[in-house]
Amino acid sequence: MLRIAVQSKGRLYEDTMGLLTEAGIKLSSAKRTLLIPARNFPVEILFLRDDDIPDSVSSGVADIGIVGKNEFMEKEKQARIVKNLGFSKCRLSLAIPKDEEYQGLEWFSGRKIATSYPVILNKFLKDNHINADIHVITGSVEIAPGIGLADAIFDIVSSGSTLVSNRLKEVEVVVESEAILIANNNLTDEKLEILEELIFRINAVQAAEDKKYILMNVPNNSLDKILEVLPGIKSPTIMPLAKEGWSSVHTVLEEKRFWEIINKLKTAGAEGILVLNIEKMVL
Numbered sequence: 001m002l003r004i005a006v007q008s009k010g011r012l013y014e015d016t017m018g019l020l021t022e023a024g025i026k027l028s029s030a031k032r033t034l035l036i037p038a039r040n041f042p043v044e045i046l047f048l049r050d051d052d053i054p055d056s057v058s059s060g061v062a063d064i065g066i067v068g069k070n071e072f073m074e075k076e077k078q079a080r081i082v083k084n085l086g087f088s089k090c091r092l093s094l095a096i097p098k099d100e101e102y103q104g105l106e107w108f109s110g111r112k113i114a115t116s117y118p119v120i121l122n123k124f125l126k127d128n129h130i131n132a133d134i135h136v137i138t139g140s141v142e143i144a145p146g147i148g149l150a151d152a153i154f155d156i157v158s159s160g161s162t163l164v165s166n167r168l169k170e171v172e173v174v175v176e177s178e179a180i181l182i183a184n185n186n187l188t189d190e191k192l193e194i195l196e197e198l199i200f201r202i203n204a205v206q207a208a209e210d211k212k213y214i215l216m217n218v219p220n221n222s223l224d225k226i227l228e229v230l231p232g233i234k235s236p237t238i239m240p241l242a243k244e245g246w247s248s249v250h251t252v253l254e255e256k257r258f259w260e261i262i263n264k265l266k267t268a269g270a271e272g273i274l275v276l277n278i279e280k281m282v283l
């Protein structure tokens, strides 16, 4: 049994559970107890606060965990980063009141910076030879300058709207973060095998993301033109239609390329174009 530490509620929870569900892991009870075994795969989910996930994995209380890279770096716990998961993307940035003139890191010399990430900030300031005062607070960091608690902040930024509503501006990006899968350094062979299977499934889910399966009807004399426009995983599938002189063409497409290609397909004679979601993809 492989034990996975997962955030019990918050920014990581939904996408984490979504990923595990798409990887075919069904939990044995809908009720949110602290530890829930899966019904159909040798894993159990341990629900924790995200702050506690790096330690739980490095100490072996959990075998693997899903946590923000920012939190993993801050806690400086020994564990292996297995995989970037591509969700909960954000960055840790320095921000200052928006009317301040900013010409570079020197601005921070002798200033007070509020943050929940003192370890990362301290290292960054040291590396850049800046002497500043770090004031640790665990939440609502963005209001600190407004209430006179600090001159600047170092915190999570995603859309930037929290900064704007607190009259702050982002001046330095220090860390780019996303959810990561981490693993204990001393897993048994048996647990490593389960982890391999889980990674295989996650890869299949990720490979299918942003991809679409498209099919269309094409007159046979237009097939060459259509095939020129279409990239397939290997090559498109072509099947004869019941209607004489027509074929059905199937292929896989990156969603972002769809709009660019659709007009070319129509011009080249494609009709009845269908676009379908792909759930998993094993390459």
Ligand SMILES: Nc1ncnc2c1ncn2[C@@H]1O[C@H](COP(=O)(O)OP(=O)(O)OP(=O)(O)O)[C@@H](O)[C@H]1O
Pocket (backbone or CB within 6 Å): 007, 008, 009, 010, 011, 012, 048, 049, 050, 051, 067, 068, 069, 070, 071, 088, 089, 090, 156, 157, 158, 159, 177, 178, 179
């Ligand atoms: N606005 C955001 N956009 C994208 N990702 C974010 C955002 N805010 C936070 N994250 C990511 O999600 C993680 C969890 O954020 P959340 O706000 O749920 O943590 P928390 O308040 O510390 O929760 P907990 O109660 O579990 O300690 C962060 O460490 C970060 O990696």
Ligand SMILES: O=P(O)(O)OC[C@H]1O[C@H](OP(=O)(O)OP(=O)(O)O)[C@H](O)[C@@H]1O
Pocket (backbone or CB within 6 Å): 011, 139, 140, 142, 155, 156, 157, 158, 159, 160, 161, 162, 163
């Ligand atoms: O750049 P933005 O898109 O505005 O996102 C950044 C904000 O999101 C997070 O807070 P969250 O909303 O999770 O609230 P919390 O402080 O309760 O964790 C983070 O701590 C920032 O305050």
Ligand SMILES: [Mg+2]
Pocket (backbone or CB within 6 Å): 049, 050, 051
């Ligand atoms: Mg937290």
